[in-house]
Amino acid sequence: MNPIEKKKNTEISPKLKVVDLLQEHPFLEETLVSLSAHFRMLKNPIMRKTVGRFATLDDAAGMSKIPINDLITKLQTAIQIHDPMQAAQANSGQKQQEETLKKIIRDLHNGATVDEAKHRFKVLAKEVDASQIAVLEQSLISEGMPPEEIARLCDLHAEVFKEGLSNAGPLQVKDDHPIYNYLRENREAERICRNISSLLNVIGLSSEKMLFEKRRLDLLLMLKNLSHINLHYTRKENQVFPFLEKHKITGPSKVMWMVHDEIRQQMKACIITVESGTGLENLAKVQTLLRSILDMIYKEEHILFPMCQDVFSDEDWRGVKKGENEIALAWFAPTENFSLSPSSFEAPMGTLPLDTGALTLEQIRLIFSNLPVDLSFVDENDEVQFYSAGPERIFPRSPGVIGRNVKNCHPPKSLHAVEEILREFRAGRKSISEFWITIQSKFLHIRYFAIRDAQGTYKGCLEVSQDVTHIRSLQGERRLLDWNS
Template identity: 40%
Template structure:
């Protein structure tokens, strides 16, 4: 066993150095001629692990992203021989693979329509735009990977390849938008640039299908437990799917060996001081830090109209002192506004409204005040939160700012 482990470790180190040589500019042909035999012994899971090792050794994910196609090309002959992982319809990986097949068909349609339009621009771009918009719905596939599959892989210390793939997916999104923008104004269209954008979309998306099928999916199946896949499936519907509805054939049957662990249970450990919340677990200190650093004032009034909490932010808009805790909220407002407060609370109780909002100008501020009804899972009224914010600076924003100021 130790000899096998040593051989595997040596092989990974050798191949890691091979990928470094490719990054430094050595030709793919010469590297394959010298080290190609090593790829016959390696699994797709190990390929992902090698990229992970490169990142851990200090290689920037952007650098691996830049050479990702070269890395795959080095291993491609061996990867082509490996079977795709088998899963049951309804399993998250089965759904992801099915979406890839649908997207490949839609990419073929996009190519066909683009080629027809290039031959005869008089046809107009509408058919191309429709095909592109269909392909852009593949965003749901990428979001499920980024928001569900990648976080679960990271729990097992497997983050490098996820970071690289996310970067490539952002490139694909940029190609989509740029292609769409060019098609929106044919008078200013740059035909060579648009041809290149179209080819980039075709190439990058198809390459991602391959990388998922041959590297990501086998790696995920090896690492994730059945309970993890159940959690992923349980959350997928919120994001949505690409032109399909998952089958219900795959179901996890909970056993003593495979307990279904909730997100909160997985975060909570005895004695940690964590309080389980609906989507996470925090300490009291963390909750206080969050509430006191929000850019809004928050006041909570319970179902009995008693003030139970207010946030102590650095720049409070309305004065609040601890003496109001336990006080009827009606007594916390001047007489001329009590009727308005009472009406809001009565409407909330009667389920006539869920939100009430006002805005006023005062002391050089533009103050936005909102009241939200809180209801439990059964729809029962449980209180109100008041949220106040000075939005003067927000109202003056123009254009965009995508970069962080120094």
């Protein structure tokens, strides 16, 4: 190599082929071998020319069970130790590219055309990966650009980088992986969108209102079926975004959540329009909705999910998978048996592990003391074991009630009802009983719940009492914060 010629600085990304990495940095062979015995095959010339030629770092991470982020960090550290100057040059080049990409986005927001932005991007680089889009959006937000502004033009961002993103190819996941179910839902959403689009074309060929009325019910049913995609978005918001935030990636999730809400509003408006029968002149709203959903599918499969594959650990994916049972899928039943090693979650020291997190005793006490309901728990032996000590209890309680038989805590006139509830709960014939009464102008809602373990064995009864007078008086909606009412 000419002494004054600059070394090629290949960016170390999940899609980088192992053979290309080792061609530029031969010393990394020893680094890889030291990280996992699986990489010893690289010392075999035949394996290196076959497996190494096609395997990416993402494949290598999966084979060695090393999280891809950790693997890339270790390789970058090894390069920096071996050749600090080259590492600095690579970092400088990457920073310069990021700044140029950010300028393209800023100019787009300031009125530049998509074609102009595409041309500048094509000159800069032939491809861009999902993590770079995430870094760009997050960096712009940290520099002061409102997430709402990025959400407003995020479709144009994807359009500018579309050619580079498409080079990555389709996502490859097993059928028990959480991403697989998101992909299934996307294919179903696309199918429904195609059917709606075909129906719109039929209706649009005629200006006869009679034809619209004839097909209005079909269109309405299709839209209501498509509205199940809200479950898809809700799972992303509650199960995918939190794990991105765990890895300090917050910008893309903020932007995408805003777009979800826009789609929800569009869906609601379209259904109301078609239900009311005023849809013939407003069918463009439905077409806009379909475009929004299809654009979101593209952003998921070319930006969000590839980025998640790059950064999520097995433990993260287990958490994502758990959400399928908590929130459910759109149109499908959850798949079972996610093929990862058992969870190794350990509650932080000083906390009690619960099914959905871990709390200290102090936190548990504060939660029970501030609930807007009264709680009392009676065990399987009909003895009172707990009551919540909120600031405004509906029915007075004192510590002397603990350990007392619940039958002795009620006046004789209501004892028969208490005994019947406990008898039906214990026998498994009933699980809920409720009453509502008015006392001193307060409307009280009192509910009893049978408590059973995972095997269905009766473990006691939970009483929940609430003053719902104010709740019953509410009318309309309040969507904005108002401290004065």
